[in-house]
Amino acid sequence: xxxxxxxxxxxxxxxxxxxxxxxxxxxxxxxxxxxxxxxxxxxxxxxxxxxxxxxxxxxxxxxxxxxxxxxxxxxxxxxxxxxxxxxxxxxxxxxxxxxxxxxxxxxxxxxxxxxxxxxxxxxxxxxxxxxxxxxxxxxxxxxxxxx
Numbered sequence: 001x002x003x004x005x006x007x008x009x010x011x012x013x014x015x016x017x018x019x020x021x022x023x024x025x026x027x028x029x030x031x032x033x034x035x036x037x038x039x040x041x042x043x044x045x046x047x048x049x050x051x052x053x054x055x056x057x058x059x060x061x062x063x064x065x066x067x068x069x070x071x072x073x074x075x076x077x078x079x080x081x082x083x084x085x086x087x088x089x090x091x092x093x094x095x096x097x098x099x100x101x102x103x104x105x106x107x108x109x110x111x112x113x114x115x116x117x118x119x120x121x122x123x124x125x126x127x128x129x130x131x132x133x134x135x136x137x138x139x140x141x142x143x144x145x146x147x
Contacts, residue, residue, distance in 0.1 A: 011045030018046060019054050026058025027065070031112065034147045056144045063136045066116050070123020083124060090121050098125050102135050109143045 011018055018040070025033030034055055041051050077083060090097055094104050101122055108118035122132055 007040060008043045008045040011040040011043075015046065019050065022051060023054050023058040026055050027062045030055070030059050030062065030143075031147065034144070038147075052144060056140060059140045059144060060137060063119055063140060064133070066119035067123040067127075067129070067132060067136075070120035071126065072123075073120070074124045074126070086121065087124055090125070097121075098127060101127050101132070105132075105135055106139050106142075109139050110146075 018037075022033055022037050037046065037051055037055070040046050041048055073080070073083060097104055104118060105122065108114040119136075
């Protein structure tokens with residue numbers, strides 16, 4: 001029995017636990033978990049369609065949570081010096097972010113270390129939630145497909 005057979009056997013035996021770990025991993029750190037799950041999925045230990053759907057739902061919920069954190073911080077600490085400086089910097093580098101956030105949100109999804117901050121800033125700047133959600137569903141679909 002090869003190492004790959006052992007990995008596949010272990011993953012198949014603990015399939016539902018594996019999907020739960022994937023879901024919660026997508027809430028915290030999507031790229032790493034998605035790449036790690038690529039190996040057992042490629043070995044057919046996990047179903048490709050199930051892993052895709054779980055990853056997509058997890059990353060979409062994560063995006064919403066980061067957006068909500070941004071709105072919470074703005075509401076809770078409206079005069080925070082840190083938040084006001086961050087907001088000014090975003091407006092300086094992305095002057096049209098409030099009206100046309102699609103490009104920034106899409107780019108941040110693929111640039112390591114920028115996604116959560118950008119999602120939070122979308123909440124801070126009170127981007128229309130329905131528009132934000134529609135964008136994030138499309139962006140997340142493309143991102144999960146890519147990874």
